[in-house]
Amino acid sequence: MSFQIQLQPSGITFAADENRPVLDSAIDANVTLPYGCRGGFCGACKGKVLQGQVDLGKAPEQSLPISEREAGFALLCCAKPQSNLLVDIKGASQTAAVVPPKQFPCRVNHLERLAGDVMRVMLQLPASETFAFRAGQYIDILLDNGLRRSFSIANAPSVKSELELHIRLIPGGHFTPTVFDGMKPRDILRVEGPFGTFWLREESLKPIVMLAGGTGFAPLKALVEHAIHLGVKRPVTLYWGARSPDGLYLHKLAQSWQSSLPHFRYIPVISESRQNDGWTGQRGLVHEAVLADFADLSQHEVYACGAPPMIEAARNSFTQQRGLPPEEFFSDAFTFAARAHS
Numbered sequence: 001m002s003f004q005i006q007l008q009p010s011g012i013t014f015a016a017d018e019n020r021p022v023l024d025s026a027i028d029a030n031v032t033l034p035y036g037c038r039g040g041f042c043g044a045c046k047g048k049v050l051q052g053q054v055d056l057g058k059a060p061e062q063s064l065p066i067s068e069r070e071a072g073f074a075l076l077c078c079a080k081p082q083s084n085l086l087v088d089i090k091g092a093s094q095t096a097a098v099v100p101p102k103q104f105p106c107r108v109n110h111l112e113r114l115a116g117d118v119m120r121v122m123l124q125l126p127a128s129e130t131f132a133f134r135a136g137q138y139i140d141i142l143l144d145n146g147l148r149r150s151f152s153i154a155n156a157p158s159v160k161s162e163l164e165l166h167i168r169l170i171p172g173g174h175f176t177p178t179v180f181d182g183m184k185p186r187d188i189l190r191v192e193g194p195f196g197t198f199w200l201r202e203e204s205l206k207p208i209v210m211l212a213g214g215t216g217f218a219p220l221k222a223l224v225e226h227a228i229h230l231g232v233k234r235p236v237t238l239y240w241g242a243r244s245p246d247g248l249y250l251h252k253l254a255q256s257w258q259s260s261l262p263h264f265r266y267i268p269v270i271s272e273s274r275q276n277d278g279w280t281g282q283r284g285l286v287h288e289a290v291l292a293d294f295a296d297l298s299q300h301e302v303y304a305c306g307a308p309p310m311i312e313a314a315r316n317s318f319t320q321q322r323g324l325p326p327e328e329f330f331s332d333a334f335t336f337a338a339r340a341h342s
């Protein structure tokens with residue numbers, strides 16, 4: 001059975017199937033809702049159901065506590081409609097320019113160890129496919145038994161034939177250990193994408209602060225390369241945090257952007273305080289480096305990507321202590337997928 005979903009304040013309406021999460025029906029209808037993990041973990045798709053009934057689905061309590069359920073909130077990547085709905089969710093838009101995700105095979109072209117626990121994987125797109133995506137989006141790698149794992153695309157769409165991924169080894173994980181031990185050039189992977197709403201808001205003129213933790217650098221690399229391609233003149237400050245200098249696995253590339261993009265600054269930050277590692281740059285937590293440099297973020301846009309605790313610390317401190325409007329904080333939290341997409 002199909003129900004009518006109306007969004008507030010945008011006024012957008014679309015039809016949604018009772019057996020599917022509202023987000024999936026929105027994607028099919030070219031409606032862009034804010035979302036990230038599609039698994040109930042990042043909280044990006046949270047909306048308030050003002051009228052109607054939903055089945056909250058597999059939304060875990062950590063991202064949708066009981067108090068929020070009682071107040072009518074739902075995670076739209078999990079919630080299935082049980083009637084027509086009126087939902088309050090900011091940042092929704094409708095445009096034919098959004099590319100619906102599709103499945104296709106990719107060939108592994110090249111593997112390069114960028115750090116002890118980071119592999120660059122270059123995937124060749126099939127010649128018969130045109131794969132359109134926006135800089136900052138991600139793909140899912142489809143595994144056996146219906147499992148899937150999400151990885152951000154690290155190159156801009158102006159690179160036509162290849163997709164670049166930066167994959168961090170998760171010891172004990174189902175997929176990433178196979179990338180470091182077994183995957184080889186010419187292997188075929190099945191992927192689905194593009195997904196996500198972490199892309200450059202090109203219509204804005206505001207200065208940009210970017211914040212990456214570890215391989216959260218991947219989609220920000222895509223954003224910066226896209227900004228270079230577009231000739232963006234807005235000031236861009238990129239903070240890249242890692243535990244040790246080795247974790248800044250494309251440090252020289254990030255430094256080189258200072259000569260390709262006007263008004264670009266790159267600030268690497270190391271969190272481990274180890275003697276004799278030769279590091280002379282900033283130390284500490286990456287979001288604290290931003291707090292130290294910016295007394296006021298009320299006129300900025302922030303793009304943050306990395307581990308969920310880093311995203312939450314940045315979101316809370318920037319909005320509560322530095323006046324950043326919540327709708328100007330764009331993020332992709334690198335949540336684990338094992339119990340989310342299985």
Ligand SMILES: Cc1cc2nc3c(=O)[nH]c(=O)nc-3n(C[C@H](O)[C@H](O)[C@H](O)COP(=O)(O)OP(=O)(O)OC[C@H]3O[C@@H](n4cnc5c(N)ncnc54)[C@H](O)[C@@H]3O)c2cc1C
Pocket residue numbers: 036037138149150151152153166167168169170171172173174175176177196215216218219332333334335336337338339
């Ligand atoms: C939108 C998005 C984009 C991403 N992009 C990237 C990227 O560009 N690069 C990158 O390196 N990573 C990225 N990630 C993270 C990546 O998808 C995960 O690290 C992935 O799950 C690793 O797969 P795996 O099969 O190796 O590990 P998994 O099998 O998923 O297991 C990970 C580890 O966590 C444990 N675990 C699993 N679920 C839970 C849980 N709920 N609570 C506690 N522990 C748990 C497992 O036991 C295991 O030790 C992204 C994630 C998202 C959501």
Ligand code: FES
Pocket residue numbers: 034035036037038039040041042043044045046063075076077078
């Ligand atoms: S919780 Fe719904 S997209 Fe992450």
